Amino acid sequence: xxxxxxxxxxxxxxxxxxxxxxxxxxxxxxxxxxxxxxxxxxxxxxxxxxxxxxxxxxxxxxxxxxxxxxxxxxxxxxxxxxxxxxxxxxxxxxxxxxxxxxxxxxxxxxxxxxxxxxxxxxxxxxxxxxxxxxxxxxxxxxxxxxxxxxxxxxxxxxxxxxxxxxxxxxxxxxxxxxxxxxxxxxxxxxxxxxxxxxxxxxxxxxxxxxxxxxxxxxxxxxxxxxxxxxxxxxxxxxxxxxxxxxxxxxxxxxxxxxxxxxxxxxxxxxxxxxxxxxxxxxxxxxxxxxxxxxxxxxxxxxxxxxxxxxxxxxxxxxxxxxxxxxxxxxxxxxxxxxxxxxxxxxxx
Amino acid sequence: xxxxxxxxxxxxxxxxxxxxxxxxxxxxxxxxxxxxxxxxxxxxxxxxxxxxxxxxxxxxxxxxxxxxxxxxxxxxxxxxxxxxxxxxxxxxxxxxxxxxxxxxxxxxxxxxxxxxxxxxxxxxxxxxxxxxxxxxxxxxxxxxxxxxxxxxxxxxxxxxxxxxxxxxxxxxxxxxxxxxxxxxxxxxxxxxxxxxxxxxxxxxxxxxxxxxxxxxxxxxxxxxxxxxxxxxxxxxxxxxxxxxxxxxxxxxxxxxxxxxxxxxxxxxxxxxxxxxxxxxxxxxxxxxxxxxxxxxxxxxxxxxxxxxxxxxxxxxxxxxxxxxxxxxxxxxxxxxxxxxxxxxxxxxxxxxxxxxxxxxxxxxxxxxxxxxxxxxxxxxxxxxxxxxxxxxxxxxxxxxxxxxxxxxxxxxxxxxxxxxxxxxxxxxxxxxxxxxxxxxxxxxxxxxxxxxxxxxxxxxxxxxxxxxxxxxxxxxxxxxxxxxxxxxxxxxxxxxxxxxxxx
Numbered sequence: 001x002x003x004x005x006x007x008x009x010x011x012x013x014x015x016x017x018x019x020x021x022x023x024x025x026x027x028x029x030x031x032x033x034x035x036x037x038x039x040x041x042x043x044x045x046x047x048x049x050x051x052x053x054x055x056x057x058x059x060x061x062x063x064x065x066x067x068x069x070x071x072x073x074x075x076x077x078x079x080x081x082x083x084x085x086x087x088x089x090x091x092x093x094x095x096x097x098x099x100x101x102x103x104x105x106x107x108x109x110x111x112x113x114x115x116x117x118x119x120x121x122x123x124x125x126x127x128x129x130x131x132x133x134x135x136x137x138x139x140x141x142x143x144x145x146x147x148x149x150x151x152x153x154x155x156x157x158x159x160x161x162x163x164x165x166x167x168x169x170x171x172x173x174x175x176x177x178x179x180x181x182x183x184x185x186x187x188x189x190x191x192x193x194x195x196x197x198x199x200x201x202x203x204x205x206x207x208x209x210x211x212x213x214x215x216x217x218x219x220x221x222x223x224x225x226x227x228x229x230x231x232x233x234x235x236x237x238x239x240x241x242x243x244x245x246x247x248x249x250x251x252x253x254x255x256x257x258x259x260x261x262x263x264x265x266x267x268x269x270x271x272x273x274x275x276x277x278x279x280x281x282x283x284x285x286x287x288x289x290x291x292x293x294x295x296x297x298x299x300x301x302x303x304x305x306x307x308x309x310x311x312x313x314x315x316x317x318x319x320x321x322x323x324x325x326x327x328x329x330x331x332x333x334x335x336x337x338x339x340x341x342x343x344x345x346x347x348x
Numbered sequence: 349x350x351x352x353x354x355x356x357x358x359x360x361x362x363x364x365x366x367x368x369x370x371x372x373x374x375x376x377x378x379x380x381x382x383x384x385x386x387x388x389x390x391x392x393x394x395x396x397x398x399x400x401x402x403x404x405x406x407x408x409x410x411x412x413x414x415x416x417x418x419x420x421x422x423x424x425x426x427x428x429x430x431x432x433x434x435x436x437x438x439x440x441x442x443x444x445x446x447x448x449x450x451x452x453x454x455x456x457x458x459x460x461x462x463x464x465x466x467x468x469x470x471x472x473x474x475x476x477x478x479x480x481x482x483x484x485x486x487x488x489x490x491x492x493x494x495x496x497x498x499x500x501x502x503x504x505x506x507x508x509x510x511x512x513x514x515x516x517x518x519x520x521x522x523x524x525x526x527x528x529x530x531x532x533x534x535x536x537x538x539x540x541x542x543x544x545x546x547x548x549x550x551x552x553x554x555x556x557x558x559x560x561x562x563x564x565x566x567x568x569x570x571x572x573x574x575x576x577x578x579x580x581x582x583x584x585x586x587x588x589x590x591x592x593x594x595x596x597x598x599x600x601x602x603x604x605x606x607x608x609x610x611x612x613x614x615x616x617x618x619x620x621x622x623x624x625x626x627x628x629x630x631x632x633x634x635x636x637x638x639x640x641x642x643x644x645x646x647x648x649x650x651x652x653x654x655x656x657x658x659x660x661x662x663x664x665x666x667x668x669x670x671x672x673x674x675x676x677x678x679x680x681x682x683x684x685x686x687x688x689x690x691x692x693x694x695x696x697x698x699x700x701x702x703x704x705x706x707x708x709x710x711x712x713x714x715x716x717x718x719x720x721x722x723x724x725x726x727x728x729x730x731x732x733x734x735x736x737x738x739x740x741x742x743x744x745x746x747x748x749x750x751x752x753x754x755x756x757x758x759x760x761x762x763x764x765x766x767x768x769x770x771x772x773x774x775x776x777x778x779x780x781x782x783x784x785x786x787x788x789x790x791x792x793x794x795x796x797x798x799x800x801x802x803x804x805x806x807x808x809x810x811x812x813x814x815x816x817x818x819x820x821x822x823x824x825x826x827x828x829x830x831x832x833x834x835x836x837x838x839x840x841x842x843x844x845x846x847x848x849x850x851x
Contacts, residue, residue, distance in 0.1 A: 001469070175468075175469040175470075176469075198470075199469060199470040199817070201466070201470060201816060201817035201818050201823065201827075201830075202818065202822075202823030202827060203827075203829055204745075204826065204827035204828050204829030204830060205822070205823050205824070205825055205826050205827040207829075208714075208718055208723075208826050208828075209718075209723075209724070209826075211718070212718040212719070212721050212723055212724075213721065236492075237492040237493075238494075239493075239495070240495075240497065240503075242501060243495065243503065252479050252481060253481055253483050254479065262504065262505075265505050265509075266495070266503060266504070266505045268509070269490070269493050269505050269507060269509050270493060271822070272485050272489045272490075272509060272512065273489050273490045273491070273492060273493045273507075273724070274493075275489075275724070275822035275825070276723075276724055276822060276825065276826070278820055278822045278823055279823075280817065280818045280819060280820055280823035281470060281817045281818070282470060282471060282817070299819065299820075300473070300478055300479070300819065302471055
């Protein structure tokens with residue numbers, strides 16, 4: 001189960017969270033009230049040069065002091081505040097969400113990139129500081145998630161108050177791990193955010209692979225590895241988005257065998273180098289970064305995915321009905337083939 | 349005559365009503381158990397090895413064999429084996445030899461690992477209706493690939509991929525040399541791997557010319573004795589394997605007795621007729637990991653960097669660190685042979701007491717290579733006592749890329765694991781060079797048997813993967829989430845890094 005929906009406005013016209021909340025709530029049958037979340041890109045224009053660290057605190061005593069010590073050591077916090085929330089009858093506030101607009105100190109990361117230092121800080125907080133969890137760490141993006149139904153989570157954060165040019169939303173039906181705030185989607189690392197419907201049966205392989213590149217899995221769920229894999233293949237190894245998808249959900253050998261020699265060589269190399277990143281099992285995934293969104297399913301399409309366009313907007317969702325809740329007047333609706341990426345990038 | 353004779357181990361019965369005196373048992377028993385006395389076939393129990401050839405060939409099912417119960421005074425410590433070993437050594441003053449794999453009653457870790465299956469939310473995949481990919485590449489993989497964008501959506505590969513072996517199933521046949529086993533046995537296996545799309549090892553016995561037609565499916569081996577090694581041999585192999593150690597006898601070399609060095613064996617091994625072929629324990633040109641790296645590179649240089657080079661070691665205590673060193677020596681694959689690995693001949697004390705189980709070795713090596721960030725750049729081949737497709741699946745889930753089978757392939761050709769391979773009298777024509785015994789193997793029939801075995805295991809592996817919701821072998825490899833430990837102690841679970849049942 002699980003319901004996913006995402007939208008990009010290719011002209012960077014901003015949309016507020018109202019309509020995606022309604023669309024996600026339409027798919028309540030795909031969830032169990034144990035997790036929902038929203039990601040929005042372009043949400044903090046006034047702090048666009050800062051990493052927006054969203055952190056769940058179990059309490060505001062030790063963990064908060066430990067995190068702030070660490071942030072102070074590694075860079076500068078320009079501004080921080082508790083993320084405003086509004087009590088909801090059906091949602092139990094397990095954590096206090098806080099946001100920091102942070103810039104790492106360049107002198108600390110000679111030899112590695114600024115992004116690597118943020119990954120290091122996120123890993124450190126998530127593995128070493130009890131009671132603190134970084135769940136969003138990109139520039140000019142924010143994740144808002146909790147355990148609860150889509151409409152309750154949206155109202156808890158008053159999601160309609162935020163606006164951006166990419167939105168991702170997820171309604172969770174946890175079947176393998178418990179429903180907890182950190183386990184709700186979207187998952188995020190730096191600019192990468194992921195929503196996912198399904199189960200990744202290759203998780204054990206993917207996790208061991210990604211951990212050998214120093215990523216640490218802390219969210220107790222399979223979706224987390226997708227964000228890390230996207231970061232590794234896309235940012236660190238420099239693969240374009242479509243080839244990243246072809247590494248994660250590659251063509252079958254039968255198809256590769258029928259390709260022209262050049263292509264066969266490329267796709268064989270891709271599978272040989274990135275075999276442990278190949279994702280198996282039933283899934284429909286949307287990954288977003290600062291450049292756009294990309295949606296794809298597993299190689300035999302065991303989970304639904306539908307795409308649609310209306311003007312500059314591209315929608316990717318589990319259900320056409322959800323898309324139509326956002327925009328009924330669609331120019332084109334289609335069902336992407338298994339493993340074939342649907343890519344939405346901003347107009348140049 | 350202080351010690352006298354020991355009690356017989358096997359008792360053979362011949363049903364005289366069924367026996368028609370055809371004498372096939374006499375013809376078939378290379379150990380000379382049977383003789384005819386008038387209107388009766390009379391067995392000499394003491395010569396029997398329980399090879400079952402007589403039973404398999406009796407047209408009337410008149411022969412039965414049973415392991416005779418221990419008639420020593422029973423004792424939990426001083427078992428029959430312990431006592432007889434002492435009698436044997438008190439008589440001979442020698443090392444006790446044995447054949448096949450470890451015969452001690454250690455718990456089999458494979459049997460205490462259970463696999464996963466999908467239920468409702470994560471559908472299983474039906475291999476009869478959906479693609480199931482077992483293709484495996486063995487060899488060096490790049491850490492990342494680099495491309496040129498020709499135009500949007502059109503790319504050109506910049507990274508040069510090192511030569512790899514392409515397997516259609518992750519099951520290969522390990523190295524059993526010509527000399528230790530017969531040419532017909534090797535030929536049968538070569539035909540089978542050629543048909544199935546996998547590979548087999550030559551062992552350290554060289555490559556007989558009759559195997560040339562199958563050379564594209566052969567991995568040539570170099571052991572310390574360098575038998576049969578010249579540039580022609582290296583160039584014929586699809587890959588080259590340096591054997592440092594063997595699971596059945598870690599730390600020691602090999603010995604093929606002169607009686608097994610018949611004319612063809614002597615030619616293939618490039619050694620004098622009937623001379624003992626002794627490969628020393630150490631390679632005298634490898635006394636350090638740097639030396640090994642040099643040899644790996646020399647072999648690559650000699651074959652123009654066109655062939656992957658593997659290094660085989662026995663699973664021992666510090667196997668992970670050793671394997672990591674090998675991985676950094678430019679080797680393309682590390683072969684780990686567990687302490688249940690078979691052999692034609694090994695001192696019994698080594699076979700039964702030295703080394704570690706391959707399950708733990710795979711897990712430790714895979715962990716170490718990941719820790720060092722090089723796991724994906726080198727392949728792991730696991731061997732040593734794999735008995736069925738479940739063992740193969742578990743070995744891969746623990747972290748192996750592929751497996752070598754040895755004893756299982758011999759069993760597919762008739763071997764009954766009697767453990768007397770070192771005597772050169774194998775009545776099944778496998779571990780022998782006697783022409784009259786070798787000719788008992790019809791290579792086409794035996795090839796079909798081996799092919800059937802690998803195909804059967806491959807089908808089962810695909811089914812097990814499908815049940816776990818996995819349609820590509822890459823996603824099974826190192827996927828320890830698909831395993832749970834059952835009746836394993838905490839220490840072993842920690843080494844294997846698997847959760848316990850119910851978790």
